[in-house]
Amino acid sequence: MATQKQIDANRRNALKSTGPKTAAGRAAVRLNALKFGLRARTIVLPGESQAEFDRLCDDLQQEWQPRTRTEQFYLEQMAVSQWKLTRTERAEKGIYDEDMDAEKQTKLLDRIWTAQHRMERAYNRAQRELERLQEGRGRKVDTTAEPIYEEPANEPVRQDQEPLSPRPHPAYRPPQAPAPLPLISARHAVLEAERAIRQRTENPVATPNSPEVEL
Numbered sequence: 251m252a253t254q255k256q257i258d259a260n261r262r263n264a265l266k267s268t269g270p271k272t273a274a275g276r277a278a279v280r281l282n283a284l285k286f287g288l289r290a291r292t293i294v295l296p297g298e299s300q301a302e303f304d305r306l307c308d309d310l311q312q313e314w315q316p317r318t319r320t321e322q323f324y325l326e327q328m329a330v331s332q333w334k335l336t337r338t339e340r341a342e343k344g345i346y347d348e349d350m351d352a353e354k355q356t357k358l359l360d361r362i363w364t365a366q367h368r369m370e371r372a373y374n375r376a377q378r379e380l381e382r383l384q385e386g387r388g389r390k391v392d393t394t395a396e397p398i399y400e401e402p403a404n405e406p407v408r409q410d411q412e413p414l415s416p417r418p419h420p421a422y423r424p425p426q427a428p429a430p431l432p433l434i435s436a437r438h439a440v441l442e443a444e445r446a447i448r449q450r451t452e453n454p455v456a457t458p459n460s461p462e463v464e465l
Contacts, residue, residue: 293330293333293334294333295337298337303329303333306329306332306333307329310325310328310329311325314380314384316380317387318383320383321380321383321384324376324377324379324380324383325376325380327372327373327376328373328376328377328380331369331370331372331373331376332369332373334365334369335366335369335370335373338362338365338366338369339366341362342359342362342363342366345358345359345362
């Protein structure tokens with residue numbers, strides 16, 4: 251059982267170990283979650299290069315910059331899928347290089363192609379989810395805050411300002427004014443009257459009751 255002095259010494263040592271303090275140090279430590287994750291520790295098989303897998307993780311980490319554990323999960327899924335896809339491509343090349351029966355070779359290639367398609371779908375699905383999460387960062391809105399409503403200020407009415415008339419309905423059509431009558435001048439009216447009298451004088455019309463005049 252630890253003594254009180256040992257417990258106190260462990261507490262003092264824990265206060266000194268605060269982890270990396272610089273931005274570069276924190277970024278390097280953040281990569282450990284991907285390089286040494288549960289799947290990352292078992293993905294590299296004997297005969298494969300651990301350094302190449304670490305470089306793949308570093309490139310994906312630098313490109314996507316995950317911030318949450320969920321984003322880290324999908325980034326790890328992308329790394330594992332891409333690594334397995336490369337493995338199936340090497341296996342496909344090995345099948346072509348071996349001297350075997352054509353029927354057997356076709357069956358093995360069909361299994362390899364099925365695995366390749368499965369890895370490609372897994373990579374694309376993880377990438378879409380990671381993009382969705384990162385795009386949603388800027389769309390988060392605080393729904394607890396109440397909207398602020400400000401009443402419009404009453405502006406003073408100027409003395410020379412005319413009151414606003416109500417806006418007419420869009421279907422309203424103002425009545426059309428009647429067509430103006432032609433204007434007849436006084437001189438024209440006198441001339442028309444004289445011409446009518448002259449016509450009656452020159453061409454008298456005989457009526458049945460009018461007496462005949464003998465000359």
